[in-house]
Amino acid sequence: MEVDRILVKVNIPEQEILQINIGQKVDIVLYIFENKKIEGQVKKIGLEADASNRTFPVEIEVDNRERELRPGMLARVTFTQRVDQDQVVVPRHAIMERDRGRIVYVVDNGMAFQREVSIGISQQRECPGPYGAQ
Secondary structure: OOOOEEEEEEEEEHHHHHHOOOOOEEEEEEOOOOOOEEEEEEEEEOOOOEOOOOEEEEEEEEEOOOOOOOOOOOEEEEEOOOOOOOOEEEEHHHOEEEOOEEEEEEEEOOEEEEEEEOEEEEOOOOOOOEEEEO
């Protein structure tokens, strides 16, 4: 079996799949080696979501010449996203879904105005976490 290059398979939620690109670099940490990061690169992004959990399969290629990775091992994959300087962070619960898109309310001179936003990077937490809104 050829194991010099190995594929790490992950499932990415539907809300985040458009932020993943072929060739994107990712950090991989194996649970067995808690402090060692291995770099990988996105090689394939699935075209169809899994109907049961609305995630897309993504394959990441990893250099495994040192033979540290074995099929079936569990790993944590971190996708690093560039944060735009003009990005505003708002609590997830402040973003409202409307027929024409997502909005937030902004107060200016004591008056509230609707602003359409597009979401960027989200941080998953048990409590409401921020979205990056542009």
